[in-house]
Amino acid sequence: MTDISRHVPFPAADVPQWDFSTDVAVIGFGATGACAAIEAADAGAKVMLFERNSGSGGASGLSGGEIYIGGNGGTDAQIAAGFSDTTEDFAAYLKAAGGACADKAKCDLYATEALNHFGWLKAQGVPYRGNFLPGKHIEPTDDSTLIWSGSEAAAPFCDIAKPAPRGHVIQHMGWGGGRPLVDILEASARAKGVDVVTDARAVALVRDGAKIVGVVVRIDNQTRFVKADKGVVLATGGFVFNEDMRRKYCPETFRLSDPIGDKDDGVGIELGLGAGGDAIHMEQFFTTCPWTMPESHACGVFVNAQGARFINEDCYHGRVSRCAVDQPGGKVYLLLDNAHFVQPMDFARITIAGTGDSWDEVEAELELPKGTLSATMAVYNEHAREGRDPLFGKRPPILTPLDQGPFVALELNFQSSYFSFFTLGGLRTSTAGEVLDRAGAAIPGLFAAGRCTSGLPAWGHGYSSGLSLADCTFFGRQAGRAAAG
């Protein structure tokens, strides 16, 4: 029998029999796959969804359920809290957050459509309390809706786009809103007649001439052939749990210890590449160490192992963390005064590296040369007292002098502290979710969205919470609609 490989599409002519037949086959039942399935069903297509696990979830189900939304004047939650948000500002922020990797067409489309998308999410049944929670939060610990979830109010982003909070979190008490988010999307998909097949792992695409016409799945240790007359949607997530792929495409992540996701083995990327697709920005990854918890720590100052600052610490915790792991020496220090220090969360594995009644004493305890950390903090404090940060543009109120001892230096160690990470690179797709080949043409019958593609969260240094789920849900819908059409 013809080999079955994720790297080469299986020839349709060699399919012994079609075990399933549908219009649209969606692979993966995280938020991306759910949204693709819903849209495809709404467009009148017969939809089958194949998920390797025994139920829905994927990385989305492990997330906070936060979605980055704004533009068109602002969402109800933004407006109720007194924020306005133009589409232009929203698009400009998305492009800045994507840096050199930004897909400008995706940024523009999403900025234009995000408000409609928010309405669509609500129409699926996703509840939002509608309130704004001020401050610096990784996720709300209550059931609040709107939080500052990126670097909007921090340099240089605040000079590129008028700041507004855009992280919209499902109404759900505490962390972990991703699970109920996917549950609601699953219920919607099932209500629309999507045929869900779990414990079904995609192992190959099926191609007839230039067109992808189906997918090969393994169910109960059997090979099954799925005919998909209109298209296949890849929604399988990134490759953070595929060490071979990380070694080839994203080896910098081996300096960190805590991949997060749900079996994200890059299968969709490899299936797409095998079909002639293009994988881009494969070296990009998100990482964060939860250093803003407790929240008072957000007022801390970071120095690298040489005692120098490297970032305006008021930007997004993930941006600070990503810049931190660029620093030489394997670790960075978060400097705090007694007024702001609280014992860090155990799970962060952040340790106390030094203390002192003066920054000179802390410097000595860290065995840093005299005149390094202490000079850094003297410059910082002198200007912070005037509400300025001439070096990095950190802004009040997070900009706070740290000049009343005792002081502490917390160590964030790239190997031993909790630096969670996941990959951002993936298939190149059109705004409609078509998988593009290396010449830029759509591969007939093949669609993809979410973290098996490179999308809105394109650049690790510019990541903001909610960007990935925004990308997954919106471009998942795009892919599902395009596949059905």
Add this chain to the structure above:
Amino acid sequence: MTDISRHVPFPAADVPQWDFSTDVAVIGFGATGACAAIEAADAGAKVMLFERNSGSGGASGLSGGEIYIGGNGGTDAQIAAGFSDTTEDFAAYLKAAGGACADKAKCDLYATEALNHFGWLKAQGVPYRGNFLPGKHIEPTDDSTLIWSGSEAAAPFCDIAKPAPRGHVIQHMGWGGGRPLVDILEASARAKGVDVVTDARAVALVRDGAKIVGVVVRIDNQTRFVKADKGVVLATGGFVFNEDMRRKYCPETFRLSDPIGDKDDGVGIELGLGAGGDAIHMEQFFTTCPWTMPESHACGVFVNAQGARFINEDCYHGRVSRCAVDQPGGKVYLLLDNAHFVQPMDFARITIAGTGDSWDEVEAELELPKGTLSATMAVYNEHAREGRDPLFGKRPPILTPLDQGPFVALELNFQSSYFSFFTLGGLRTSTAGEVLDRAGAAIPGLFAAGRCTSGLPAWGHGYSSGLSLADCTFFGRQAGRAAAG
């Protein structure tokens, strides 16, 4: 007629007629292609070499003709200068220079074989004077052989492998030894009967089943089909002149202005990808701004736009430059005292940003906050006077106090200064030069070497002069021999 595309191999069954027939077809006539052709001819194969330009050269012909060689006790030039160099030290350096991107099997093989390779180069007629030129040189300005061409004597490399100079330069007065190097290799290839076809641009591979059996070239505006019974060797260089590829795979390079190479448009990478190959480490690039010229500038201290040091400045100029462009603020400053300052070379477009009789004055002239650059230099000088650099491990004799004014700060601006760059990512190949597919298997009939592959110079931050030509010439030979066999 079937479409001819660099992205999809042309089906052998659709070839209207074979215009040329050979055992091995080599694409590209830089050092890689020349070495592949020579080895294939030596193995008894009929070899045709196709070059898009009107003559040999490629990026190799624009280079300094320097090749990184060592191990097995040392070359004649190393030994004559009093250096020993074990294979273990050489391999350890190569791996450190490749960082997380290192192909350890290639490093080990090359470390073992480099001395034999040096003999082979000499046997082709490449002359070496055999002497050692001490000091810090980008290329010798005379016809010397051996120079320190990497970060061997600098931290952390000097703690990983016993330092030895390994840059071996062809005997040639002044810069530009790459041109005579390629001329000699060309003469050797022609003497061995290699059939060179110039003004012949490869546009597609030809595939018969799973095997690459030929190549499609454009000659005099005509499409010509080349049958290659034993194999095709891609030796087409990187993709620094393909802006679409840079945007997709290496967008960080758009911050720099001076790509170097010779029409390197990535065609070999795209041909290989189309045949099922795998492109890895595509985000990696070499860059350097020639800040060590004049040589006294090598004793300078770098600070970023925030006045902080970021590197031990005694490492390779390209490593310093690559780390420089990671710094925030779009520029870095090279700090010098009057004793070491000479007007920079015009072509470097390095400007004088500030001067002063004290570092405080320089700091003020650069409009840096008081206590930044001046504190950096106070710490630096205090320890440099003791022969130490506790922050970055810079070593004497390059480690020099800069405490006798007047002083100057030179600006290296990422956009406006001369930061030359070229790409390092490319096809994944075996040590034998076989192009590997994404599952790691060799693609029958397809071979590649040089900068259309990811090889010894895998990591921009660890680049050392001579690594690329070492990779091109040695693994070019490997690919040629494998193709012929």
